[in-house]
Amino acid sequence: MIRRIFAYLLAVAAGCAIGIGSALxxxxxxxxxxxxxxxxxxxxxxxxxxxxxxxxADAYTRARVARHGLLALAKSEAVYFTRAxxxxxxxxxxxxxYRLTTGAMPAGWWSITLYNGDSMLPDNDDEAxxxxxxxxxxARIGDEIVGQGGTAxxxxxxxxxxxxxxxxRNAGRFDLTLRLYMPDDALLADPAGTLDPPQIERLACxxxx
Amino acid sequence: xxxxxxPVLVLLACAAGVHALTLNVAPGFIxxxxxxxxxxxxxxxxxxxxxxxxxxxxxxVVRSSPDLYYALCRYDLGQNGVDQAAEQRxxxxxxxxxxxxxxSFFDARTNNFATVRGTGKAVAVNLxxxxxxxxxxxxxxxxxxxxxxxRRLAPTRELFDQAAASVGDECRFLAESGxxxxxxx
Numbered sequence: 001m002i003r004r005i006f007a008y009l010l011a012v013a014a015g016c017a018i019g020i021g022s023a024l025x026x027x028x029x030x031x032x033x034x035x036x037x038x039x040x041x042x043x044x045x046x047x048x049x050x051x052x053x054x055x056x057a058d059a060y061t062r063a064r065v066a067r068h069g070l071l072a073l074a075k076s077e078a079v080y081f082t083r084a085x086x087x088x089x090x091x092x093x094x095x096x097x098y099r100l101t102t103g104a105m106p107a108g109w110w111s112i113t114l115y116n117g118d119s120m121l122p123d124n125d126d127e128a129x130x131x132x133x134x135x136x137x138x139a140r141i142g143d144e145i146v147g148q149g150g151t152a153x154x155x156x157x158x159x160x161x162x163x164x165x166x167x168x169r170n171a172g173r174f175d176l177t178l179r180l181y182m183p184d185d186a187l188l189a190d191p192a193g194t195l196d197p198p199q200i201e202r203l204a205c206x207x208x209x
Numbered sequence: 210x211x212x213x214x215x216p217v218l219v220l221l222a223c224a225a226g227v228h229a230l231t232l233n234v235a236p237g238f239i240x241x242x243x244x245x246x247x248x249x250x251x252x253x254x255x256x257x258x259x260x261x262x263x264x265x266x267x268x269x270v271v272r273s274s275p276d277l278y279y280a281l282c283r284y285d286l287g288q289n290g291v292d293q294a295a296e297q298r299x300x301x302x303x304x305x306x307x308x309x310x311x312x313s314f315f316d317a318r319t320n321n322f323a324t325v326r327g328t329g330k331a332v333a334v335n336l337x338x339x340x341x342x343x344x345x346x347x348x349x350x351x352x353x354x355x356x357x358x359x360r361r362l363a364p365t366r367e368l369f370d371q372a373a374a375s376v377g378d379e380c381r382f383l384a385e386s387g388x389x390x391x392x393x394x
Contacts, residue, residue, distance in 0.1 A: 019231060062235075071358055077326065080272075113276070121268055130364075
């Protein structure tokens with residue numbers, strides 16, 4: 001009888017542990033879980049959840065966004081794409097230098113910002129953690145897109161010259177978030193056919209890894 | 210074999226139940242912790258807090274953008290100590306700004322239940338408690354507590370300072386007991 005009671009107690013404890021662990025894991029809330037493995041949109045490695053911020057988001061999306069994208073806007077106002085790998089599929093790392101190339105963006109305004117593995121801005125004072133539509137990369141006047149994009153360097157130190165720079169100093173492994181404010185209707189309807197995804201070319205690494 | 214059937218069924222039932230419960234509770238738990246953190250960082254109840262420019266040293270919320278001006282207001286439309294017969298509401302206003310700006314509302318489960326864009330213009334709305342009848346110019350909050358956020362496009366220090374100097378942002382709690390009574394803040 002005692003063994004039977006013990007078996008039930010063990011079943012309850014194990015069931016609770018499995019339930020919590022599986023929920024946190026499937027929602028991307030466990031430490032070390034790659035939250036970028038989720039999402040319903042993938043354009044050239046840039047992943048997004050168009051359900052972000054809305055009540056239509058399922059329980060997994062809502063839990064993950066609460067952790068990694070708290071206070072994010074619904075897609076009618078802004079969409080967010082995130083990418084953690086370069087064009088060769090390798091993780092983005094502080095030790096490497098990358099060339100970021102953008103095209104025209106289907107939105108009223110856009111920016112690309114670097115975040116560390118905790119979804120926070122890396123701890124440095126370079127004041128170079130993002131680039132945006134106002135920096136002569138891919139501007140538009142009214143509804144007309146003017147200019148076809150440009151390039152920026154992602155590196156732990158400011159590169160020589162006057163080009164745009166995103167600092168990865170103290171970021172460790174990092175990812176980039178592309179914000180598209182006031183997105184075009186076409187982007188929401190057909191993201192893969194509308195967004196020209198920014199390219200991330202690895203130029204060099206300071207370590208052998 | 211049959212002696213293990215009961216414990217196995219209990220294990221599966223507990224796993225499924227706790228799995229669903231965890232997912233259901235997580236957003237509210239995370240939002241509550243975030244609101245506590247905001248309160249500790251000086252984001253007051255029922256007032257837009259003048260922000261500091263987002264930087265690695267000042268960030269309070271994950272994935273904040275250094276290109277935007279954020280002003281936050283926490284709200285609680287179910288406060289204790291308020292006359293329960295009084296009609297509670299929040300008068301929310303966003304001052305004019307020459308570039309993109311928006312006023313967004315988030316409930317206690319992190320849902321962005323309303324957003325009003327105000328590029329080049331001022332905006333004013335009332336926020337009503339859960340269950341309120343719809344009114345023109347008003348938004349009904351799905352939960353008593355939540356957060357309101359003003360975003361202004363301000364990617365440079367100069368633009369941020371201009372955004373911070375804007376006069377007219379308002380997040381004011383009102384409890385109206387009747388047509389002849391005054392409003393208390």
